[in-house]
Amino acid sequence: MTTLNDFGPEVRAEVKQVREVVATLHEQLIKWNLVVWTAGNVSQRLRSADLMVIKPSGMRYESLTPESMVVCDLNGDPVDGLAAPSSDTKSHAYIYRNMPGVYGVVHTHSTYATAWAATGQNIPCGLTMMGDEFGGPVPVGPFELIGSEAIGKGVVDTLKKYPLSPAVLMQNHGPFTIGKDGEDAVKAAAMTEEVAHTMWAAHQIGDIIPIAQEDIDKLNDRYQNVYGQH
Numbered sequence: 001m002t003t004l005n006d007f008g009p010e011v012r013a014e015v016k017q018v019r020e021v022v023a024t025l026h027e028q029l030i031k032w033n034l035v036v037w038t039a040g041n042v043s044q045r046l047r048s049a050d051l052m053v054i055k056p057s058g059m060r061y062e063s064l065t066p067e068s069m070v071v072c073d074l075n076g077d078p079v080d081g082l083a084a085p086s087s088d089t090k091s092h093a094y095i096y097r098n099m100p101g102v103y104g105v106v107h108t109h110s111t112y113a114t115a116w117a118a119t120g121q122n123i124p125c126g127l128t129m130m131g132d133e134f135g136g137p138v139p140v141g142p143f144e145l146i147g148s149e150a151i152g153k154g155v156v157d158t159l160k161k162y163p164l165s166p167a168v169l170m171q172n173h174g175p176f177t178i179g180k181d182g183e184d185a186v187k188a189a190a191m192t193e194e195v196a197h198t199m200w201a202a203h204q205i206g207d208i209i210p211i212a213q214e215d216i217d218k219l220n221d222r223y224q225n226v227y228g229q230h
Contacts, residue, residue: 004071004080011049015080018044018053018182019066025182026055026064032190034108035061041086044182045096045103050074054092056083076149087147094152095178099159102178104185109174112196116140117169123192123199126208130199131219132227133191135164143171151176164220167192 004012025042029035038061043054053069070081076093078085086092092105108114116123116138123138125131130138141158144150155176158168166188167177175192179185202208211219 002073002077002079007049007051011046011051014046014048015051015053015071016066018046019069019071022053022055022069022182023064023066025186026061028183028186029106029108029189030061032186032193034110034189034193036109040108041088041092041106042182042186043086043089043092043105045074047103051079052092052096054089055086056081057086059083088151090147090149091152091155091176094149095155095176098152098156099178101180104179104182106177106179106182106185106189107174108189108193110189110193110196112200113138113167113169113192114174115200116196117171117174120171123169123196124208125211125216126199126202127195128211128219129191130195131211131216132223133188133195134162134167135220136162136213136216137165138167138169138175138192138195139165141168141170141176143173146173 022042022044029040038058041055043052045052052072056068056070070085071079072085073079074093074097076090088107095105120140122140125137139158139162141154144154155168167175169175177185177188
């Protein structure tokens, strides 16, 4: 069995740093009202080795510390930690293995995004901010049972059809988001819940006016390449 002691000081130093980052990012899930009790998780992949750091299974958020975070390889097998890793670990690992540019994955059961997932509907792109963030609708992925890499495969397969989206609503389950690191994936989770809530509210008022794909593409290009500090 591989352990953290099998890796050099550079890797062990990055593990320490990423454990601190991932523990802190779980506080953001609480701050943005994206999780309840022990549901949900954040992971971040290392740059120096094929390893990831993820939340332990079933542990209350107020109990989380950097030391309680679990280090796993990219098959989802534990390498270091005092607790069992999240039940979603195999799916996070599958995403990292099959999406080389992804270094952060988040799963939540946030209320409005999960409501759309329960109906099996994409969140339609009726807001300029959705064009910015998602490059179109937030897509629904297939129904899969928890505990294997099947959910991860569903995320990857869905994003092949929606390559600009950092989010997938897994049917009857909830949102999974990806990013260039854990913080980026947490941002995507917060934005997914925001647009899910707003588009739900719009749907109560009347028909949602879709944005033309040509305009969505322009919005996304501007946001990704011009907006902010580069």
